[in-house]
């Protein structure tokens with residue numbers, strides 16, 4: 557019951573970056589909250605952030621070997637990256653896409669997501685709470701798959 561939680565570019569600045577859009581919590585706060593909920597759900601998590609597309613792709617490849625699910629906030633790569641989509645399409649378990657903000661309320665270029673064509677579910681506009689909601693959904697989907 558291992559889940560990868562992957563974060564794309566600029567999310568290292570969470571808490572400092574446009575707090576009126578993304579809130580005041582840092583990515584470390586989000587990770588701590590995820591670990592708390594993961595314990596409750598009896599999930600192990602690998603939590604990563606990178607500003608580099610290839611690192612996210614490499615983590616998806618790693619997840620193929622060891623993980624039952626992926627929660628991913630691809631950040632700006634959501635709207636640009638066929639490569640991350642292709643990587644996720646090689647992963648057999650459930651994938652939940654997370655956006656802290658409601659991307660549909662924002663600029664038109666944020667309305668299209670390459671990743672959504674693969675994701676089993678999409679969470680947007682729930683703030684950083686979206687991460688723990690994604691973990692709850694992944695735990696359920698993993699249980700359903702193995703029961």
Ligand code: DQA
Pocket residue numbers: 565566629630631632633634654655656657658659666
């Ligand atoms: C984001 C939304 C994206 O459009 C943006 O590029 C991000 C963060 C979100 O979490 O709301 O960096 O994925």
